[in-house]
Amino acid sequence: KVGWLHPRNEELGKETYNALAELDSLIGAAAFDDAARLIAQFDPALAPGVAPLDADDELLASMRSATRWFAAQHPELSDAMRAQFDKVAPLRLRPATRTGEPSAVELVAQQYAGTVAAAAAHLWLGDRALAAGEFGPARAAYRRAQPGLPAVRRAALDARLRLVNAYLGVESGAPPSQPVNLGPRPLAVAEFEAMVAAAMAQAASVPPAENAVSAATLVAGQSPAPKPAKEFAPQARGLLDGPVGERPQEEVVRHLDRLQVDWAGQQLAWVAAGGRWIVSNRFQLSAFDSQGGQRVWQTTALEGKRVMRSRDWGLVPMKPVVAGTQVFARMLYGDGPTLGCWDTANGNRVWLAEPPAGVWIASDPWLDQGRVRAFTIQRLDGPEATLRLAAFHAGTGELLEQLDVAQLRVSWFARYCCEVAVADDTLLAVIGGAVIACDRQGHVQWIRREVVLPTDEDAEWVLQSFQPPVVRAGRAYVCQPGVRAVDCLEIDTGRRLWRRFAPDVRRLAAVLDDRLIVATERGLEAIALEDGKPLWRRDLPGLAPSLAAGGPHGLLAARNVPHSDPKKLLPELLWLDPATGATTATAPLEPFADPAPRLGPLITSGDRLFVFFGRGQTEAKRELFECVSK
Numbered sequence: 001k002v003g004w005l006h007p008r009n010e011e012l013g014k015e016t017y018n019a020l021a022e023l024d025s026l027i028g029a030a031a032f033d034d035a036a037r038l039i040a041q042f043d044p045a046l047a048p049g050v051a052p053l054d055a056d057d058e059l060l061a062s063m064r065s066a067t068r069w070f071a072a073q074h075p076e077l078s079d080a081m082r083a084q085f086d087k088v089a090p091l092r093l094r095p096a097t098r099t100g101e102p103s104a105v106e107l108v109a110q111q112y113a114g115t116v117a118a119a120a121a122h123l124w125l126g127d128r129a130l131a132a133g134e135f136g137p138a139r140a141a142y143r144r145a146q147p148g149l150p151a152v153r154r155a156a157l158d159a160r161l162r163l164v165n166a167y168l169g170v171e172s173g174a175p176p177s178q179p180v181n182l183g184p185r186p187l188a189v190a191e192f193e194a195m196v197a198a199a200m201a202q203a204a205s206v207p208p209a210e211n212a213v214s215a216a217t218l219v220a221g222q223s224p225a226p227k228p229a230k231e232f233a234p235q236a237r238g239l240l241d242g243p244v245g246e247r248p249q250e251e252v253v254r255h256l257d258r259l260q261v262d263w264a265g266q267q268l269a270w271v272a273a274g275g276r277w278i279v280s281n282r283f284q285l286s287a288f289d290s291q292g293g294q295r296v297w298q299t300t301a302l303e304g305k306r307v308m309r310s311r312d313w314g315l316v317p318m319k320p321v322v323a324g325t326q327v328f329a330r331m332l333y334g335d336g337p338t339l340g341c342w343d344t345a346n347g348n349r350v351w352l353a354e355p356p357a358g359v360w361i362a363s364d365p366w367l368d369q370g371r372v373r374a375f376t377i378q379r380l381d382g383p384e385a386t387l388r389l390a391a392f393h394a395g396t397g398e399l400l401e402q403l404d405v406a407q408l409r410v411s412w413f414a415r416y417c418c419e420v421a422v423a424d425d426t427l428l429a430v431i432g433g434a435v436i437a438c439d440r441q442g443h444v445q446w447i448r449r450e451v452v453l454p455t456d457e458d459a460e461w462v463l464q465s466f467q468p469p470v471v472r473a474g475r476a477y478v479c480q481p482g483v484r485a486v487d488c489l490e491i492d493t494g495r496r497l498w499r500r501f502a503p504d505v506r507r508l509a510a511v512l513d514d515r516l517i518v519a520t521e522r523g524l525e526a527i528a529l530e531d532g533k534p535l536w537r538r539d540l541p542g543l544a545p546s547l548a549a550g551g552p553h554g555l556l557a558a559r560n561v562p563h564s565d566p567k568k569l570l571p572e573l574l575w576l577d578p579a580t581g582a583t584t585a586t587a588p589l590e591p592f593a594d595p596a597p598r599l600g601p602l603i604t605s606g607d608r609l610f611v612f613f614g615r616g617q618t619e620a621k622r623e624l625f626e627c628v629s630k
Contacts, residue, residue: 007412008434008449009384012060013049020066024054027070032080039067040085040111050444059494060447065437067113069493078114078148089117097124109144119148126160127182129425134369135167137440140424143474144492156181159192166196169203223272224551227607228575228585229629234592237293237624240268240612243283243301244620245310245332253314255459257617262598263311264620266465266545268612269319269364270601273327274344277603281620282318282332283307285342290605293626297347302340305333310620313337313416315481316466319364326350326394328365328372336360339374341397351397355390359402362387362418363429368440370394375418375429376402383410387418389427389442403442405429414455415481421468423476423491428469430480435469435487437494446494452482463521465507465545470516472529477516479508486518488532498532510549512578517555519543524557526581536581542569546600548609554578558599558611561588568593573609573627589627598622 019042026035042063050060053069061069071078089112096104102125109121126141142161149157159180162173175193179186187195248264256263270279276287276296287296301307312332320329327344330337339353339361355361355376362377372392379385388402408431417432426445429436433452437445455461461482469476469489475497478487484505488497504521511517515526515535523540527533542560549555555576560569571592575585592599598614612622 005383005409005411006433006449006452007408007415007431008436008447009407009409011049011407012051013047015047016049016063017051019047019063020051020053020061023066023070027074027077028054030076032074032076033084035070035077036080036084039063039081039113042111043107044110048443050447056495058449058496060449061494062443062445064110065446065493067110069495071114072490072493072495081112081114081118082116085112086115086117088112089115090120093117093121096121102128114148116148116150119145123149123153123157123160126164130160130164132369135164136422137425138164139168140426143424163192163196163199166199167203169200171200223548223602223604225548225553225556225575226604226609227553227629229587230585231630232573232587232589232609232627233630234589234611234613234625234627237610237626238286238288238295240279240281240286240295240622240624242286242298243307244281245283245312246307248310248620249618250309250311252309252311253462254455255462256311256314259460259462260596260617261315261462262545262600263315264614264622265598265600265612266315267317268601268622269317270603271320271322271327273322276344278320278322278327278344280318280320280329281622282313282316282330283310284331285320285327285329285347287344287347288624293610293624295624299342299347299349302331302333302338302349302352305338306335308332308334308336315462316416321365321367323367323394328367328394330361330364330374337362339365339372339392339397341372341394351395353392353397353399355399359388361390362416363420365392366420366422367394368422371400372397375405375420377408377412377418379410379413384408385410385412387429387431387436389438405438405442405444406436406447411454415461417466417481419466419468419480421471421476423469423471426491428471428476428491430467430469430478432481433483435476435478435480435489435494437491448487448489448494448496450480450483450485450487455482458482463506467507470508470511472511475529477508477511477529479505479518486516486527486532488529500527500532500534507545509547510555512549512555515578517547517549517578519545519547524555524576524581526578538576538581538583540574544571544600546602546611548602548604549578554584556602556604556609558602560597560599563593565593567595569595569597571597571599587627 093108105121109118112118122141122145126138129138159176165172180192284299286298318330341350359378363375365374376388376390385408387406390402391400415432419430421428435448464481469478476489486500506519509517509519523538525537526535544558563570571589573587594615603610609627614622
């Protein structure tokens with residue numbers, strides 16, 4: 001059956017396969033000198049692609065990521081690299097840096113991994129990225145320089161990491177103890193710290209939506225919990241009506257109605273920008289004032305385009321991204337998702353991309369050095385499709401390039417999952433059965449394949465959420481539709497650091513300090529980010545998908561509980577202590593009592609709480625309420 005085919009089609013690079021097989025054999029035989037020579041002779045440009053590692057049969061790795069894997073697992077390999085090439089590698093690095101060719105410097109870093117010259121190459125790449133304002137790639141390069149850099153140069157590296165983290169909105173490290181050589185002249189400590197403070201201020205002024213690297217550290221839709229109250233009076237503020245797609249009563253994706261999935265709420269996505277919330281239901285954008293909740297503008301249906309059904313691409317939220325006065329988003333018109341740009345001031349359309357026939361926008365867009373990036377999918381003749389990395393002109397929507405990334409099978413179209421996180425210089429794409437890591441040129445670094453059941457055999461996959469990986473400190477935390485586990489992966493190598501099997505997992509609900517909050521069929525549980533160990537569990541039947549977390553008030557969840565009228569359910573807000581999971585406050589929302597209440601997403605503005613609400617299984621419209629404490 002086609003449905004039993006894994007979404008990811010196995011494609012192996014022949015040269016990479018042979019090289020990794022030989023490297024595996026040498027490492028297994030503890031022939032580290034020979035392994036070091038093999039790595040130094042390998043040119044990735046002549047052997048692209050990925051191949052399996054004997055150490056992990058679920059991982060396909062490029063030579064670059066495999067080298068990092070083996071170096072992390074076998075310190076003897078780095079010792080052998082230094083013993084053989086510490087004197088030779090600088091002779092390769094000097095001409096590469098003189099010509100200023102990044103690819104030549106990157107080749108030195110890979111072929112002589114573990115040497116001082118390789119660390120210096122990463123440092124050079126980091127400085128180049130920092131000067132260009134590419135803070136994510138700069139941080140990645142600096143981190144890779146750390147293991148091989150001599151102690152006498154660590155202070156300079158630590159200062160650079162402190163600065164680049166500040167540009168990304170993260171305070172790290174301590175102020176330097178001596179002047180910092182950065183640019184044409186040394187910077188005094190006070191001068192450098194003033195630069196760090198300015199960078200932090202700049203990052204604080206940029207909404208997470210505009211900073212894809214920072215946004216990847218948050219669970220999509222997570223906002224701080226407001227102050228608790230014993231009773232709230234919901235007051236209507238704005239309406240999300242207008243275009244909602246065709247025939248919302250048609251199920252399209254099986255089991256949504258039987259399992260009473262809030263498909264309309266799950267398909268809403270929002271982003272905060274410029275004092276407004278810009279909300280997408282996949283057929284329109286609506287902007288709401290974040291202080292009062294009133295709707296400011298609303299887009300209209302795309303003229304001349306066929307409107308898709310409300311539940312096509314079922315449960316896939318299509319999150320907008322904002323850059324200055326522009327908002328970019330996918331819309332369900334024509335034969336599949338397309339990409340458009342609108343003016344944030346008034347909602348007027350600026351452009352609509354026109355990709356080639358049969359090419360759909362498979363992922364949400366993100367901004368990359370002035371370009372709009374997204375993954376596209378094109379179904380081919382036969383049982384395959386091509387996943388590509390595309391770039392669009394931010395001002396006109398012109399398709400500038402498409403880079404082939406991977407071949408998928410038609411079983412991918414059963415879920416349409418392509419959720420992307422930007423992790424410094426790496427793109428992580430969850431495709432509903434695999435995680436693909438590639439660089440910004442579309443070169444695949446590794447692919448981790450998971451066991452996933454066909455949609456016909458696993459009805460309850462519709463209870464899971466579509467969400468990108470959550471990125472923290474070189475790790476990616478992944479929960480994907482059809483996979484019954486939470487994984488922690490090392491971004492550089494694809495190595496699984498830990499896994500927590502969870503047959504009833506629904507979504508990653510929040511990240512708070514050192515813990516990951518996971519929603520399950522039964523309620524919520526907290527697990528440690530470091531090792532995946534369980535910290536607490538709360539049974540909360542009827543839990544709604546949306547959750548607010550962070551700040552002094554802990555976790556805010558919503559659920560439906562029995563009402564005094566047996567024909568109704570009562571939405572209830574409850575605050576939890578993130579350290580223990582204990583309930584600290586509850587508040588019923590009596591005006592929302594209904595046979596089928598649909599609550600969420602929850603959005604907060606300071607201590608003010610707003611919530612989208614609807615009634616019934618076939619209602620696609622939502623109304624925005626402010627929950628005013630009595």
